[in-house]
Amino acid sequence: MSGKFITFEGPEGAGKTTIIQMLEQSLKKIGYPVLLTREPGGIKIAEEIRHIILNPENTEMDPRTEALLYAAARRQHLTERVIPALSEGQIILCDRFLDSSLAYQGFARGLGMKEVYQINEFAINGTMPHLTFYLDIDPEIGLKRITQNREREVNRLDLEKLDFHYKVREGYLTLLEMFPERIHLIDASKSADEVYEEIYNKVKMYLFSRE
Secondary structure, X not given: OOOEEEEEEOOOOOOHHXXXXXXXXXXXXOOOOEXXXXXXXXXXXXXXXXXXXXXXXXXXXXXXXXXXXXXXXXXXXXXXXXXXXXHOOOEEEEEOOHHHHHHHHHHHOXXXXXXXXXXXXXXXXXXXXXXXXXXXXXXXXXXXXXXXXXXXXXXXXHHOOHHHHHHHHHHHHHHHHHOOOOEEEEEOOOOHHHHHHXXXXXXXXXXXXXX
């Protein structure tokens, strides 16, 4: 079986990390080789870039610098982790990918989705997800979840004004219209178990149909 690249997107507090971990365990139980990873990060160099991008102290960071750093981390992550895993036939579950840059930097920061895509086109060199789940939630609810979760890191993006997070959501909904065959909308306001069940069933159907 050839590898599959499945990504998970959504605004802050949508619950992606929890759902991905649940999905990883379930897929492993039924015999799939699974790689769980994240962006920015996943490997040493990309994790170091992540620290720079998300450090709450780096409030002076220019939006274009931010977009370029994400693209750099993405390239290293693809080269070291994603592409080798795909060639080995693994199921890759990745917390964020290119769509995050398009929604956050392209739309919410106002750099332009086309412009941010062009930056990343060089970085990804044709590697795109086979399947993407967008976990949708009202930003105000998502940010409240973050403040209640003491285990979650508070990053620079969490400190943005509420208006920024609504723009991020609008960016994601725009991407949903652009890539309806790849991106699946999931109502993340439901309980974690309900969200997980919906995604698990969709992933199983997708994998079974391609065996």
